[in-house]
Amino acid sequence: MVKKKILKRIGYCLGGIVGLFVLAALVVVINHKIHLSREDALVKPMGQMVSVGGHKMSIYTEGQGNTTLVFLAGGGTASPILDFKSLYSRLSDKYKIAVPERIGYGYSDVADVPRDLDTVLEEDRQALLLAGLKPPYVLVPHSITGLESVYWAQKYPKEVSAIVGIDVGTVNAYFDPTGPKIADFITKIKILAFAERMGITRFIPSMVESEAAITSGDLTDHEKDVYRAIFYRRTNTPPMVEEIVDLMDNAHKVDALPAPQLPVLFFISNGDGIGLGYTKEQWQGFQISYLSKIANSKYVLMDDYGHYLQDFAPDALAQKIKEFIPAN
Template sequence: MVKKEALWRKGRGIVKTLLIIVAVLIFLILVLYINHKIRLKKETEITLPLGQIVEVDGHNMSVYTEGKGDATLVFMSGGGTCSPILDFKSLYSLLNDRYKIAVVEKFGYGFSDIVDKSRDLDSILEDTRAALTAAGLTAPYVLCPHSMSGLEALYWTQKYPDEVSAIIGFDMAVPQYYDSMKISIPMMKVTSFGASIGVTRLIPGISDSEAIKHGTLTDEEKEIYKAIFYRRTATVSMINEAEVVKANAERVNELGVPQLPMLLFISDGSGGTGFDKETWRKIPIEYISQIKAGTYVELDCPHYIHNYEYETIGREIVEFLTIQ
C-alpha cells in the first residue's frame, strides 16, 4: 500500500513538473510574440515600399525601376530572398547609367503581399509579366535570374521567346540541379512558425544577409533589409514554391534547352547550395555547352555572387550585352 502511494505521488509530481514546463513555454512564446508584434509596428516606419506597388490578380506586387537605356534588365530573385530590391542593389547600381533596371518582387517577397496560391511556373510567370506591364515596361527583356528563378527565366524563354533577348544568370538554377537536391518542407514550415512568433529575433546576426555584410548598402538600407527579413522569412508563398520546384524543373527540362544569348556566372557552390564545388560547377557548364550563343564565368565566391563580385559581374554584363 505504501509502495502504491509512493508511486502515485511520484507520478503526480511528474505531471505537475510537466505542466509547469508547458506553462513556462507558453508564457515565453507569448512574450516573444508580443515583443515581435511591437517591433513589427515600430519597424513599419522604415518599411515603406521602395518601388511601385501594382495590382496583380487582386493583390499588391512590388516592382522597382530605375535607370535609362534601350535594354531593360529584369532582376529575378532566388528562392527565399526576403528583399530582392536591396539584395540586387550593389550590382544594378553599377548598371543604371546604361540600362533600364527592373526588380520584380514575387508574392511573399519584399513589399509584395503574402499570397497562398499556386507557384507553378505558369502562375509565377504570368504574375511577373503582369507586374512589369502594370509598371509601364515592355518586352523584350534581358532576364537576370539568381538561383531558383533560373527555372522561371528558362520557362519564360520557352513560352514567350519574343519577349526575351538574353539571359544573364547569377548562379542560376538549371533543371538538372533538382535531380538530387534535397528540400525539407517540414523544416521550412518550422522556420516559418518560428519567424511568425519572433524566435528569429533571438538569433544574433541571422538578419545579416550577404547584401548587408558584403554589398554596398547604406546604413539606412541595411536597417530596412533587416526589418523586411522579420516580415518575409519562409512565407507561405515561398513554401508553396519549394513544394513544386522539382515539378517545375521537370517541366523546363521537358521543353528542351532554349537557344538565345546566355551568360552564366557560376559560384564555387558554397553558401548553402548543398553541393560540392565540382558538382555545382559541372551541371551548368554542361547545360550551357548546348547553347550556341552561351558562355560562362566561374567565380571563387559563395552562391549570392552579386553581393561579392558585383564589380566583376557588372563589367562582364556590359561587355556581353555590347556584342549582342
C-alpha cells in the first residue's frame, strides 16, 4: 500500500513537471508570435523582390558607376543588406552596389530548396539579371560564399571581373583534418534552429545584441531595430542549415576545377568569431595558401579585427577596394 502511494506521488510529480514544461513552451511560442506580429511593420523589403524558381528573392541596389559590386553574405547572416551597409555606403558614390539575399535570408522567402552550389549560383545570377544588372561583376563574398564566388568565376569566367573576399572560407580550410567535424557542427546548428523557431532566443537578448552589425558599423537606431526583427525571423532557417549540410560537397565541387585566374584581393581577419576552432595562424594560412594559386592576387592582414570585417573596419576596406578596383 505504501509503495503504491509513493509511486502515485511520483507519477503526480512527473505529470506536474511535464505540465510545467508544456506550459512554459506555450508561453515561449505565444510570446514569440506576439512579437513577430508587432514587428511586421519593421520588416518591409528595402530593395526589389524578384521571382526566382517560384520563390521571392530580395535584391538591394544603390549607387552609381559602371562597375557593379555584388555583395554575397556569409552563412547564417540574418540581414545581408544591413550587415553590408557600413561598407557599401562608403562605396556607392563610385560603384553600383548589389546585395542579393539568398533563399532563407533577409527579406527573401524561406523555402525547401536544394542548397548545392549550382542551384544557389543560378538563383543569384537570375536575381541580378531580373534586377537589371548585367555582368561582368566584381564579387564581394564574405565567409562561406568564398566558395560560390570562386565557382562563379570557374563556371562563368566572363561574368566575373574580380573577386574581393572578406575573410572567406577557402576549400583547403574545409578539408583540413584539424578542423571541426561538420556533423557535430550541423547538430549544434539544428538545436539552435529549433530554439530559434520556438522563440527561446528572445529570452537571450545577448545573442542579437552581439551581432556585429549592431555592436559596430553605422546602423541607425531604427536600422538596428529592423535588424533585430529580421534576426528573429531569419536565424538558422532551414535553407541556412542545408547550406552547412551541403558544405563539403560544395567544397569538393570547387576543388575539382582549377583556381580562377583573375584579380583577387582578400581581407583576412584574426579569425575571431568564425566558430570553427582554428587558430589565427591556421585561418590566415588557408587563405594565403589558396591565393598562391592565383597569379594576380593580393591580401591584407587585419590582425586587430574579427570575422565580420565589413562591420568592424569598413573605412579600411572601402579605401583598399577603391585602390584595387578603379571606378569607371
